[in-house]
Amino acid sequence: MNSNSPLDRATCEQVFRRLDDYLDRELSPTERTRVEEHLQFCEMCASEYRFEASFLVQVREKVRRIAAPPEVRSRLLQRIADLTASAPTGFPAE
Ligand SMILES: [Zn+2]
Numbered sequence: 001m002n003s004n005s006p007l008d009r010a011t012c013e014q015v016f017r018r019l020d021d022y023l024d025r026e027l028s029p030t031e032r033t034r035v036e037e038h039l040q041f042c043e044m045c046a047s048e049y050r051f052e053a054s055f056l057v058q059v060r061e062k063v064r065r066i067a068a069p070p071e072v073r074s075r076l077l078q079r080i081a082d083l084t085a086s087a088p089t090g091f092p093a094e
Contacts, residue, residue, distance in 0.1 A: 011038055011042075012038075012042060012044065012045055014034075015034075015035050015038045015039070015042070015045045016045065016048065018031060018035055019035070019045075019048065019049055019052050020052070022035045022049075023052060023053060023056050
């Protein structure tokens with residue numbers, strides 16, 4: 001196989017190793033671009049990426065629900081409400 005191919009094995013391994021960092025937005029712009037370009041060419045890595053992405057979103061949603069005790073949550077919600085009320089137009093809730 002042509003070693004310059006975007007589908008070569010070394011690139012796949014590199015992308016796999018970087019997927020977590022990519023999802024956590026901890027890659028440099030150059031590395032992000034490399035991963036994004038690879039995901040467009042490589043269905044194997046792209047499906048792994050989709051799997052990890054959806055898994056990560058679910059975990060983060062759970063953590064967000066569990067992590068904060070009710071009093072902290074209600075204080076946060078109150079603060080968001082205060083900010084929203086004092087903002088001139090459509091302050092985003094998050
Ligand atoms: Zn790949």
